[in-house]
Amino acid sequence: MPWNERMSSVLLLFASLLAIMIPETQQGPHEKLLLNNLLATYNVLERPVANESDPLEVKFGLTLQQIIDVDEKNQILTTNAWLNLDEKNQLLITNIWLSLEWNDYNLRWNESDYGGVKDLRITPNKLWKPDVLMYNSADEGFDGTYQTNVVVKHNGSCLYVPPGIFKSTCKIDITWFPFDDQHCDMKFGSWTYDGNQLDLVLNSEEGGDLSDFITNGEWYLLGMPGKKNTIVYQCCPEPYVDVTFTIQIRRRTLYYFFNLIVPCVLISSMALLGFTLPPDSGEKLTLGVTILLSLTVFLNLVAETLPQVSDAIPLLGTYFNCIMFMVASSVVLTVVVLNYHHRTADIHEMPQWIKSVFLQWLPWILRMSRPGKKITRKTIMMNSRMKEMELKERSSKSLLANVLDIDDDFRSVSGATGAGNSTINTNLGAGFLRNAATIEDSSLPGSGNQRDLQLILKELQFITNRMKKADEEAEVISDWKFAAMVVDRFCLIIFTLFTIVATVAVLLSAPHIIVQ
Template sequence: MAPMLAALALLALISVSEQGPHEKRLLNSLLNSYNTLERPVANESEPLEVKFGLTLQQIIDVDEKNQILTTNVWLNLDEKNQLLITNIWLSLEWNDYNLRWNDSDYGGVKDLRITPNKLWKPDVLMYNSADEGFDGTYQTNVVVRNNGSCLYVPPGIFKSTCKIDITWFPFDDQHCDMKFGSWTYDGNQLDLVLKDEAGGDLSDFITNGEWYLIGMPGKKNTITYACCPEPYVDVTFTIMIRRRTLYYFFNLIVPCVLISSMALLGFTLPPDSGEKLTLGVTILLSLTVFLNLVAETLPQVSDAIPLLGTYFNCIMFMVASSVVLTVVVLNYHHRTADIHEMPQWIKTVFLQWLPWILRMSRPGKKITRKTIMMSNRMRELELKERSSKSLLANVLDIDDDFRHVPPPPNSTASTGNLGPGCSIFRTDFRRSFVRPSTMEDVGGGLGSHHRELHLILRELQFITARMKKADEEAELISDWKFAAMVVDRFCLFVFTLFTIIATVAVLLSAPHIIVQ
């Protein structure tokens, strides 16, 4: 092993001794008369052709809020007649007219490594740079070959401005331009040409977890600016990327749908539980937090409203409306007869037609179209009957038949017939009456019983009125509670339909749904 290492060291020394003097002599021959300010062309009237290409290695970050695209590039500048190839690594390759030699004259030396500050190179910069130092490349050596071609591969992190379109966020595609051109040489002195008409080289691209690369076409442009009459040539590469929506789908859209479904379940919660309104307000606060998370990732612009923001606003509107309608439901549920009187339109809408449409029924009452029509007809007949009955019959809620039936025997005109409802009193009165012996006894007995009858009627009217009022109050409270239940069921159907339509509309309106 030791002799082998010694032999390798000897070969290395021999090689250095042979190539070292030739390389030094070649460098002195090339650089002694070389002028870094001279544009390396044979004819100064002709433009120097620079082939420009770009190799995208990695998309480091897309800052939507500040609208900045950060990429890792190699810059390729080919100066055979000046060739700029941005490989992302920016890789520059060109052919210098003043850096040509015959390798046989210099011991077979075919290439050199020279620092860029000792050579001429085109001042190609990215026009839309957002970097603090404007040029984010690191200066490395230039590889010069005997035919004059120069290869310059400075690694760098490029930050370029990018107009972010948030209309379809998070189902959006972004087109970010990277515009490269000479800063001082116009089109008559330096002509940029695309190395590959298809655009940038994507063979070394590293997959990004947030963005999917669609393509990177390139285009040559010749523009005359207001500052100068000469045309300037630039090459613009458009990085076409598509957002991977899997993260946003499972971390924003799915939780939003689940939270909105919880708001729908709030309509099935009984009002007596005491948590109906609390649930709605809590869900509204949760959606507000999710909306803030979306707003933090988007630029503060008013050019467009993001699709996800529109969806969140629709769901928030639905939840806010559910909170308002929950207040209405609780108000209806806790109404009493001594404070509120149910209007006729509420009875018609919430006690008849809406329950029939929603297929709801009350215990012992089946609500159909036929029963609704019969109930309305019975109410009309009852109003007519009440208008034709006497005051006493309306008060006691008895049949008004004493005006038509002749009085029974052994009765006086003052007592009259009180109808079937008072037949027991009439029997008791007859039993209590004893044939008087004198006229005074007759007059005294009739007066005493007349007073007793008036007292009994007064008490009977009071008890009947109280019982009737209690029944009416209980029935009215039951009607209000059923109306609240109908509003709950109606809101459940309406908001469920609204949530489904909004979710489906958002997904179908997106240019694409999911990119893995």
């Protein structure tokens, strides 16, 4: 005997033994008879009421399961398989169980007549069921429910619990992003029956059932209240009843706090440290530009997760714009600092207002001082008075005396000391003329020694003037460099205060800070 035939015989023998060991079961005829009697004259188009003028009451309930995942690449927020919030397209995708309960007048029987059969499971296409749909559906098929059996009891009570995935439009408010709360409505109602024919009633006054809800890592469910509405639309004079569930969710901000806000604060602090970097290092401007580009990248990451609407500016975007404005201003002021630091006396002359502001008042306010020069209010006032006295003295001299930088020897002075001053001025004038005559005589032939002395005198005067000019230029360069240091210190303090105030203001203005 072939091996296949041998195995077939063994299996047949084993099946015969099982048939002998297991007792035979007989299916009762009561359920079949009941179905035949109920559905023989049943019309699926007939509204099952005893009186056609009475509305059929349908109890409506909703059970929410879970919040799922975020698909940022496709700009879809899929809250963990069950609740999906598409922020770009402003869609709410939910996996829920609907609960429809009504009483069918035509599906009643006496259980004692049918062997104690209390309930039946019948496919919905053989029974009348309410055409309840979601009004704000965004699904391609409009209805995303899965057709399940209807549980029918002997008193005519019908329970229909179809699970499904629903896509509904949802207005996303990004004003407080990422510290935002979203309220998404799901509006259910009969599509063809008005309120006089079908009356929807909430199954529970608390709203949706959240007993089976599984927590999500990005969204925290606040609640899902329900409300019954009766509205008269422009198309029809009859009132239409709907039940609206509002899914209230709050964004968990821990991810955004540590991945967007904290890096932004750290990057802005690096921009502040740029003011402490010496201008001679050559990296002062490069650091500011690099930080500005980094903030731009972070701002683009925020923009990718938000809908492209102009209704409101998100709170995080406002904060990033403030920090970017601060960093951009720091780059501009860094250019000013470098300009001041590298100025020379032969190209730029320091104006008087810059000397007064950046060399006197601001260093005194910021408690800055130069080596060997202590800046106090008293020294500032003394310097101002000395400059005023110098201007008055120069204005009282003659033109020749100002040009030669000597006392005015050629002007008579009246008054009580006029005679003494006239004598002194006359002697000084005579000495000045005598020196001029000596210089003229030194140019005559035969006066070689005097000519050599005159050349030596000129060389000494040239060297002295050159050294004096070099000292003056070095002092001017030092003044410009100190002015650059003052601007750096002033910007460091101002921008530090701006960053702290902006950060605290953003955090305090948010409805909530951190939801774990």
